[in-house]
Each structure stands twice: as structure tokens, then as C-alpha cells.
Amino acid sequence: MRTTDLSELAAFDAVARHRSFRRASEERGVTASAISHAVSNLEARVGIRLLNRTTRSVSLTDAGAMLLSQLSPAFGDIGSALDALNQFRDTPFGKVRINAPNSIAPFVLGPIIGPLIAANPSLELEIVATDRLVDIVEEGFDAGIRLGESLRDGMTAVKIKPRLKFAVVGSPDYLAERSVPKTPADLTNHVCVRNMYPSGVGYPWSFGRNGEEIDVEVKGPVALHDHELMIETALAGVALVYVWEDRARPYVETGRLIACLDDWIVPEDWLYLYYPTRRYISAGLRAVIDALRATSS
Template identity: 80%
Template sequence: MRTTDLSELAAFDAVARHCSFRRASEERGVTASAISHAVSNLEARLGIRLLNRTTRSVSLTDAGSQLLAHLSPAFADIGTALDTLNQFRDTPFGRVRMTVPNSIAPFVLGPVIGPLMTQNPNLELEIVATDALVDIVAEGFDAGIRLGESLRDGMTAVRIKPRLSFTVVGSPAYFARRPIPLTPPDLRGHVCIRNMHPSGIAYPWSFGRDGQQIDFEPTGPITLHDHELMIETALSGIALAYVWADRARPYIGSGRLVDCLTDWIEPESPLYLYYPSRKYVSAGLRAVIDILRATPAP
């Protein structure tokens, strides 16, 4: 076989895993047309169709499924073999691709990216920030960061340092018209933004003190899932927002927002970095895990 066969097989492997030429091209760092050309060359030389293509979808033929079943372990072994060479380097070499919720990315990863890359100059770090729940296996990520309750089975979870908490905020103009709530039940007399996951499921404002737990479900006219937009809405003076405390802190410090019910706020569930249980932990991913376990959020 020609020396180019390995790159064509790698292109097919990427397309087959993502069921997308575009996503495969992003993973491989080449154009989608280059990926398509590589797969077409592979099919022509083998004399077998490996993929069913339409204008909207890509799926595996039976032959393609069988080839992928053999290729995936082989490429994993190649990756592991190459990563073992890191023992002969001063710092890890290679790429780590991660997903992290957009709402917490700045204050979870922001403090560590600089030190991580300074200590590991041969590391390539790719971070995709999204609040949607991501299938890291299907999307080709090495790892993700999530709260503990949203982890799937089959994942190895490593607890990392930051613990996050929410806070309730409103603008001075809002509180000039309404009294500051002193207990969670007081919120019934206020206009409160409803919090929603990207999936469309609303979640309550949770409070706790002295062993007492209270979940408040707003019924206001505004429903949002982006914390930055929640803060902007609170700044406008029309409603209270329930947002990550770290995201609101600069506005509270400047006096543009006022936080309340602070003695009812408890730390959220710990954050975890997670990856597939069967996945080999590369030296690069190990460096990311180590720094996240050691560095608390500011």
C-alpha cells in the first residue's frame, strides 16, 4: 500500500466517528474537500463503498462499519505509542481537546491557561465552551468539565479544585422600587428571571441554610439560559437574576449590581473533569488534570 494510505484511513476514521465531513475536517485541521477527496481515493482503491452520503447526512455501510471497528483500536494504539515518547521529553507534546460550560469557562480555565501553557510549551490546547451537554466520545473530545450530576455512565471523573456558587443580583434602580428580599420566600414578590438549560428544561433557584433546603421556581415573564444575558437583564433594572457568583462579582464590586440572600447561598456541587473510562490518559491531559486539581478559582 502507498505511504498516503495511513492519512486516508485517518480521514475515513474521523468522518466515520463524527458522521460529518465538516467535523472531521475540523479535527484533522484540513478542509472538508480534502477529507472528502481522501475518503474517495480510499474507496476507489479498495473498490468498496465505505460511506453512504446524502446532502444532509453521512452514514456507514456494512463494510465501513467493519473497517471502523478494526481501525479505531489501531489508531488508539498508535496514539498511545506516540504519547509514551513524552517520557523522553521535559514537557508533554501533543493536543488536548476539551469542552467546558460557557457559563463557567472564564473563571475555571481562565486562571490556569497561562501557567499551563508556560509550563508545557509543546502542548496544544483546544477548548470549546458550550452550555449544551456534549457527547465527548462522538464529538472527538479528550475530556470535558461538568458538575457531578450531569456526568454519564462510563466516564472517569476527577474532582477539580473550584467549587462554584450562585448569587441573586439586582440593580440599584430595581431595589429603589422594591425591597431587598431577606429570605427565599420573599422572592415571590419580585420579578425573577427563569433559568433554563440549553435543552429547554428550567431549573429552580436553590438555597440552603442550617440544614434547610428551599427550591424557588420563578414564574416571571423572562426565561434565559445564558448567564451573561441574565446579568445584562438584571443591569437593565427590570428583574432579579440567579447567576454564578464569579460572573457577577465584577458588577457587584463596581456597584452596578447588588447581591442579596448571600447567607442562604451554599456552594454548588463540585466540578469534575471527566473522560471515557476506556480512554488512555495522555501526558498532555494529565498535565491539564494536575493543574486543575491544584489551582482554585479566584
């Protein structure tokens, strides 16, 4: 097979998996027009339309679906074979794309990036942090990081971090003007930042103690999904906020924020790195997993 044939097949494989020329171009590191040209050349050469294209969508023809079903395992085998060459290198080589929630990425991935790249200079790490729920297969990621409760079927999950906790925090100035809440019910007397997902859907502040679970729909003039903005709002002394404990810890330790209701906070589900079960684990991804697991104790 000519090199151009393999390149055209790889372009088709990327478009077919993503159902998008743009996403395929991002994965392949070329322009969308180059991807389109390669797929058109492939269709002209085999004499069969493989993709149905409109201005808004891309779908597979029956022939395209059959070709994809046979190509995907083949490209997986090629990737595995190339990755096996890492045994002849001192360190892993290649790109690893990771998706992680923006709200936790700094304190989960931040500590490992420097040491990981220093120990593996041929590794290219690409991290996209967003609280939007991402389909890592469709968007071309090697792996993602999520709480266990949000994992889909067909994924292999590796436990990488002790169970995370939220914290309710406010500034000394704010709490000097109001009584410190002792129970979740006391929050009705406080101004609070309302938490929401990137979609705009809100979620309650959750508490629990002695088997009792309580969700509180707090009230306040501001709704945010970015935890860094929540911290800034708390520092401004205008409201209590409900953020990841690790986000608030530096400010609590220096006295700029005060933690409340600690005995009512229950740990969330475990944090996992996950990847498609049928996908081989590259040496680069294995290095990422090992680095994350080393920080989990």
C-alpha cells in the same frame, strides 16, 4: 503500509466516529472535500463500500463497522506511542481540545490558560465554551468539563474544583425600591430574570436549608441562558438574577451588586474534567488536569 494508506484510514476513522465529513475535516485540519476524496480512494482500493452517504447523514455499512472496530484500538495505540515521546521532551507537545460550559469557563479555565501555555510552549490548547450538552466523543474533544450530575457512563471523571454555588444578586438601585428578600417565598414580590438552557427549556431557582429544598419558578419579562447578560441586566437595576457566585463576586465586592438569600443557597455538585475511560491520557491532557487540580484548593 504507504503513508497515503494510513492517511486514508485515518480519514475514514474520523468520519466513522463523527458520522460527519465536516466534523472529521475539523478534527483532521483539512477540507471536507479532502476527507471525502481520501475515503473514496480507500473504498476504491479495497473494493468495498464502507459508508452509506446521503445529503443529511452518514452511516456505516457492515464492512465499515467491522473496519472501525479494529481501527479504533490501533489508532489509540499509535496515539499512545507518539505521546510516549513526550518523556524525551522538556514539556508536553500537541493539541488538547476541551469542551466546557460557557457559564463557568471564564472563572474555571481563565486562570490557568496563561500559566499553562507559559509552562508548556509546545502545547496547543483549543477550548470550545458552550452550555449545550456536548458528546465529546462524537465532536472530537479530548475532554470536557461538567457537573458530576450530568456525566455519562463510560467516562473517567477527575474532580477539579470545589463545589460551585449560585447567588441571587440585584443592584442597590433595584433593592432600594423594594425590600430585600429574606426567604425564597419573598421572590414572588420581585421582578426576576428567568433562567433557561440553550434549548429554551427553563429551570427554577433552587434553594435549601436545614434539609428543606425549595424550587421557585420566578417571574419576569426576560428569560436568558447567558450569565454575562444576566449580570448586565442586574446592573441595569431592573431585576434580580440567579447566577454562578464566581460570576457575581467581582460586582458584589465593589458594591455594584448586592447578594441576597445567601443562607438559602446550597452548593451544586462537584465540577469534573471527564474523558472516555478507554482513551489514553496524553501528556498534554495530563498537564491540563494538573493545572486545574492545582487551582481547586
